[in-house]
Amino acid sequence: DVKVTQSSRYLVKRTGEKVFLECVQDMDHENMFWYRQDPGLGLRLIYFSYDVKMKEKGDIPEGYSVSREKKERFSLILESASTNQTSMYLCASSLDGNTEAFFGQGTRLTVV
Amino acid sequence: DQQVKQNSPSLSVQEGRISILNCDYTNSMFDYFLWYKKYPAEGPTFLISISSIKDKNEDGRFTVFLNKSAKHLSLHIVPSQPGDSAVYFCAASAWHSGTYKYIFGTGTRLKVLA
Numbered sequence: 001d002v003k004v005t006q007s008s009r010y011l012v013k014r015t016g017e018k019v020f021l022e023c024v025q026d027m028d029h030e031n032m033f034w035y036r037q038d039p040g041l042g043l044r045l046i047y048f049s050y051d052v053k054m055k056e057k058g059d060i061p062e063g064y065s066v067s068r069e070k071k072e073r074f075s076l077i078l079e080s081a082s083t084n085q086t087s088m089y090l091c092a093s094s095l096d097g098n099t100e101a102f103f104g105q106g107t108r109l110t111v112v
Numbered sequence: 113d114q115q116v117k118q119n120s121p122s123l124s125v126q127e128g129r130i131s132i133l134n135c136d137y138t139n140s141m142f143d144y145f146l147w148y149k150k151y152p153a154e155g156p157t158f159l160i161s162i163s164s165i166k167d168k169n170e171d172g173r174f175t176v177f178l179n180k181s182a183k184h185l186s187l188h189i190v191p192s193q194p195g196d197s198a199v200y201f202c203a204a205s206a207w208h209s210g211t212y213k214y215i216f217g218t219g220t221r222l223k224v225l226a
Contacts, residue, residue, distance in 0.1 A: 003156070018120070040121070042218035043201060050211035058213065090155055097205045097212035098144050098163065102143065103155035 003027070006091050006104035013111050015034065019078040021107050023091030031094045033076035033101065034058075034066065036087040049074055081111045115139050116204050118217035123209035126225050131189040133220050138183065142204035146214070147176060147187045150199045159200075160187070192224045 025032065031050050033044040035058075036057050045058030047066040055066050063085060067075045074093075079084055095100040096100035117136045125131045133147075145163040148156035162169040162176045162185070169176050175188045189196055199219045205212050 008175055009153075031211065035216070040218060042118075043203075043216035045213055045215070048211075048213050056211065056213070092155075092214075094214075097207065100146055100158040100161060101203075101214055102158070103148075105155045106153065108153070 001026075004091055004093055004102050006089075006107050008107050009067075009105060011107060011109045013078075013081050013109065015082060015111055017078075017081045017111075019081050019109065021076040021078075021089055021091075021109070023074045023076070023104055024072050025074075025093040025102070026072065027093060027095070027102065028071065029093040029102075030071070031096070031101075032068065033092040033094075034064075034074065034076045035090045035092065036060070037090060038039040038087050042058050046076065054111075078109075083111050085109065086111045113220070115142075115206075116202060116215050116217040118200075118202060118220050120220050121218070122221040123225070124223045124225060125192045127194055128191045131187075131192045131222055131224065133187040133189075133200050133202075133222065135185045135187075135217055136183055137160065137185075137204055139204070139206065140183065141179075142206055142215075144205035145176070145178060145185050146203045146205070147174075148203065148216075149196075149203045150201060150219070156201060189222075192222075194224050194226050197222055197224045 092101040146161040150156040
């Protein structure tokens, strides 16, 4: 059974903190993605990666960075958390562009 | 600029009837489309997909139709069941800078009434 695992289901962080969200996949997928989901805005792409150490900006990269040191792990970093980064964060992976992406269970981040 | 649009934020349907969820897109270069279902506090789960070379794909109670000339796709669920109540996202796969990415719509909340 394929699996994408996000390290935390719920997180509460303070404004200004550096936050790490971790995602691991066990499917040997090349491609990994970070999205955030907000009411009325759907899923918006933050960053994606098509290979180890490779990354591409998505539609809303400001305030975020990513790290992919190993194929199975893709980390999202909030350099200095702000309240407008309170959201549901979703990690996904896929084999290629003509197959489905598999999602993790999501991390609900609250920045206070 | 929203390249994938779901213009109906919500939809209510009686159990046993057909649910039709719609999605429009603007980029004619999209070549693969997907539908996902999402329950609260969970990640989206894949439902069904369609390649741009097809106009219909069916999987059990779920059928996706693609009208490329209108840049429109729809998901039909028949018969609808209370367990189908969730938020549904359509997505398109787009080639970008030597790789690809998935672009999602804003979602439609389906409520199936018992």
